[in-house]
Amino acid sequence: MSKPIRFKHKKKRYVLPEPGTTPGFIYIDGNSLKPKITLYSFSTEAIDVVQLTSLRDIANKTKDKDFSYWVEIKGLNSVELFNVFSEELKIHKLVLEDITRTYHRPKFEEYDGYNFAISRMLRLGEDSALENQQVSFIQTKNVLYTFQETYEDCLDAVRNRLKEGKGNIRLGGTGYLMYALMDMIVDAYFSVLNQWSEDMDELEDRLLSRPDKSVMYETQLVKRNLISMRRVVWPERDKMNDILRTDSDLISEQTKMFIKDAYDHCVQLMDMVESMKEIASSNIDMYLSIISNRMNEIMKVLTIISSIFIPLTFIAGIYGMNFSKQDPVTGKIMPNNMPELYQAHGYEYTLLVMAFIALVQIIFFWRKGWFK
Structure with a gap:
């Protein structure tokens, strides 16, 4: 006998700005994590990984034109961190606001000298709860800055490829590295959907063998999670399309060839999400139909019994x-x-x-x- 599936819909509460707040206001959540900063310096021949305590003088640390750099920032609880980006790196305050307000949909924007992008990282955490986190990118000519809310992520495969020098990841510069990270995030969607697909198969088996209320509730949770993923996949596809159409010199034509593959993955994900959502809806309808049919069978038995005893009761009453x-x-x-x-x-x-x-x-x- 299969065990009930235990998973949750983890809904994150975001703090929205007050009406009338000045655009470009950098919001630091008191519950956010202290930043952990890792600097990856890599070329076709070598790579160096250093843990940083501050981003002060980061421009001097990333000035070697023979290297490309990835500055990975995990945790956003630092006013000094964003002051460095605003004052030293001349990043627009609207971009910094979007980084600190971690409820934005995936998008791609071009600025003078750099590109800005947002992705949503979906993972199954404890109790199979869906975790929806924002990952932000600032891409310059030779430096890629990434911002994450938490220390955990699904990007270890990219880090390993970067350290081992496999493929084009050290050859394509910051544009290809940004693509590789986005593609890894999109690939993680497939893992989540595959897990949900297995859960739905088990729910369907329980639905046909011994339907109960938990089947309907758990199917509804899957459907709700699919709606959350749908809200991510659609803008992710639009973001990939914007990158393909950009004239920015920071995104090479070779990188755009790989972006097309990521775009195709987004389209495939959309089809999978819509199909699974329809299956979840049909399973809920099937459960209600089974319960209705069961009730009809019970009512039929009671009707037969009543029909038999009505004339007998009539005679006994006379x-x-x-x-x-x-x-x-x-x-x-x-x-x-x-x-x-x-x-x-x-x-x-x-x-x-x-x-x-x-x-x-x-x-x-x-x-x-x-x-x-």
Whole structure:
């Protein structure tokens, strides 16, 4: 017997800006994590990984034109961090606001000297709860900055490829590295959908074998998670399309060839999400139909039983009125009263008549197919 699936829909509460807040206001959530900064310096021949405590003088650390750089920032609880981007790196405050307000949909924007992009990283955490986190990118000519809300992610495969120098990841510069990270995020969507697909198969087996309320509730949770993913995949596809159409010199034509593949993955994901959402809806409808049919079967059995006993109750009710033919005290004959009340073997005859009526009804219902 299969066990019930235990998973949740983890809904994150975002703090929205007050109406009238100045555009470009950098919001630091008190519950956010302290930043961990990792600097990857890589070329076709070598790679160096350094942990940084601050981004001060980051321009001097990334000035070697023979290297490309990836500055990975995990945790956003630092005013100094964003002051460096605003004052030293001249990043627009609207971009920094979008980084700190971690509820934005995927998008791609071009600025003077750099590109800005947002992706949504979906992962299954504890209890198979869906975690939806924002990953932001600032791409310059030779430096890629990434911003994450938490320390955990699904990007280890890209880090390993970068350290081992496999493929084009060290050759394509920051544009290809940004694509590789986005593609890894999109590929993680397939893992999530595959897990949900297995869950739905198990739910469908339970639905056909022993449907109960938990099947409907868990299917509804899957459907709700699919709607959350749909809200991510559609703008992710639009973002990939914007990157393909950009004239920015920071995105090479070779990188755009790989972006086309990521775009195709987004289209495939959209098809999978829509198909699974329809299956979830049909499973809920099937559950309601099964319950309705079960109720109809119960009502049919009760109707048959009632139909059999109604004439029997009618007969028992008539002979339970006790209107005697003769007054037992005075001996006076009562006209038009029950002559059968004192008839010999009347009890047996009445039972036989009732049994005959019940048997005739059972044969009639059987021929009508009510017992199938």
